[in-house]
Amino acid sequence: MPIEAIEPQRLYRQISDQLRKLIVDGEFAVGSRLPSERDLALQLGVSRPSLREALIALEVEGHIEVRMGSGIYVCPPVQRERRSDLSGEEGPLELIRAREMIEGEVAYAAAQHGSRQQIAAIEEAYALMISNAEAGIDPLEADRLFHIRMAEATGNSVLVGLVTQLFDARLGPLFERLHSHFDGTRVWQEAIDEHGLIMQALRERNPEQARAAMRRHMDIAFTRYSANLIREYGNRQQQEGKPRKRTARKVEAQLK
Numbered sequence: 001m002p003i004e005a006i007e008p009q010r011l012y013r014q015i016s017d018q019l020r021k022l023i024v025d026g027e028f029a030v031g032s033r034l035p036s037e038r039d040l041a042l043q044l045g046v047s048r049p050s051l052r053e054a055l056i057a058l059e060v061e062g063h064i065e066v067r068m069g070s071g072i073y074v075c076p077p078v079q080r081e082r083r084s085d086l087s088g089e090e091g092p093l094e095l096i097r098a099r100e101m102i103e104g105e106v107a108y109a110a111a112q113h114g115s116r117q118q119i120a121a122i123e124e125a126y127a128l129m130i131s132n133a134e135a136g137i138d139p140l141e142a143d144r145l146f147h148i149r150m151a152e153a154t155g156n157s158v159l160v161g162l163v164t165q166l167f168d169a170r171l172g173p174l175f176e177r178l179h180s181h182f183d184g185t186r187v188w189q190e191a192i193d194e195h196g197l198i199m200q201a202l203r204e205r206n207p208e209q210a211r212a213a214m215r216r217h218m219d220i221a222f223t224r225y226s227a228n229l230i231r232e233y234g235n236r237q238q239q240e241g242k243p244r245k246r247t248a249r250k251v252e253a254q255l256k
Contacts (some may be wrong), residue, residue, distance in 0.1 A: 009090060010090070010094075011046070011050050011091075011205065012053035012054045012057060012091045013054075013057070013086075014016055015044060015050060015051060015053075015054035016053075016054035016055075016057040016058050016061075016116055017047055017220050018044070019040075019054060019055075019058060019063075020058060020061070022062055023058075023063050023064075023074055024077075026216050028074045029074065030074050030075070030076050030077075031073060031074060032073065032074050033066065033070075033071040033072065033073050033074075034071070034072045034073070034074065036071075037051060037052070037055070037072075037229065042242070045243050048226065049222075049226050050093075052089070052093065052178075052226060052229065053092060053094075053178075055072065056088050056092070056174050056177050056178045056230065057089075057174060059123075059177055060086060060173050060174060060177050061086070062075055063075055065183065066229050068181075070100075072229065077205075083091075084203070085172065089172050089173065089174045089235040090169055090172075090174075091174070092170070092174050092178045092179075093222060093225060093226065094116070094227065095166060095169050095175065096168065096218055096221050096222045096225065097222065098166060099166050099167075099218050100168065100214075100218035100219060100222070102159075102162060102163070102216050102217065103147065103150075103151075103163060103166075103178045103214050104211045104212075104214045104215040104218070105161060105211065106150060106151050106154055106214070107150060107198060107201070107202070107210040107211050107214035108157075108207040108208070108210055108211040109153075109154040109156070109159075109207070110122070110150045110153035110154055110202060110210065111145040111201055111202050111204075111206055111207040111209075111210035112207045113153065113154060113155055113206055114150075114153030114154070114202065115153070118149065118152060118153035119153065119203065120143055121149045121152075121153075122146060122149045122150050122153065122199065122202060123140055123202075123203070124240055125145040125146040125197060126142075126195055126196070126199045128142035128145065128196060129142040129143055129146060129192055130192055133185075133188050133189070133192060139188055139192070143191070143195075144168075146168070146195060146196065147163055147167050148160065148163060148164055150163075150198075151163035152157075152166070153202075179225075181229055182224055182225060182227065183188055187224065190220070190224075191217070191221075194213070194216065194217040194220060197213040197215065197216070197217070198210060198213040198214050198217060200213075201213050
């Protein structure tokens with residue numbers, strides 16, 4: 001039998017494997033509620049973001065159900081043929097941190113080197129985000145276009161490919177499920193405001209502010225997706241309300 005290389009397993013997979021075994025072995029009965037995220041993180045000796053990713057993986061696999069405002073419950077046994085293969089999936093929160101590191105520098109370079117036409121193209125994508133949100137259309141594609149066009153403004157094709165790859169990773173089942181718990185009008189309103197600060201820095205050709213605004217955007221996204229899974233993000237009336245017209249605020253006031 002040939003020897004195969006041992007690959008380090010992602011932490012969220014180690015956590016989900018342990019919790020899955022407890023569920024399959026009957027330590028957590030079907031229909032029962034799991035301990036709180038805080039208690040689980042303490043018992044497992046892991047951070048809550050890592051636990052969050054593990055719980056999302058178990059939800060995608062069909063082992064648990066997240067009930068908003070109630071708790072996380074164990075589902076009946078999942079049929080093998082219906083199980084999702086998540087072995088190649090990156091953790092959503094790790095992806096956000098990677099984007100924060102890389103896209104902060106991308107924003108810096110775009111503000112420094114982008115041509116007038118390239119900055120205008122980023123502005124066009126930003127305006128599309130606003131108009132889509134106001135029309136009740138998911139702004140995700142316009143958001144993607146914003147980040148890719150900003151990478152194009154660096155003049156580095158490797159960065160364009162990397163930013164595209166990192167953004168498209170959010171279209172995977174783990175990120176999609178995590179996003180579904182926090183998606184809503186209020187979230188997009190906040191995200192558009194955050195993009196407005198980046199856009200303002202690009203208009204003013206201020207690399208330092210562009211970097212700071214992008215890192216701030218990603219840090220807020222990390223915090224947003226790290227919220228308690230069973231609590232609603234904001235007031236439901238705000239979630240369902242019509243988006244208001246957005247205007248970029250001054251970067252200096254927001255980044256102090």
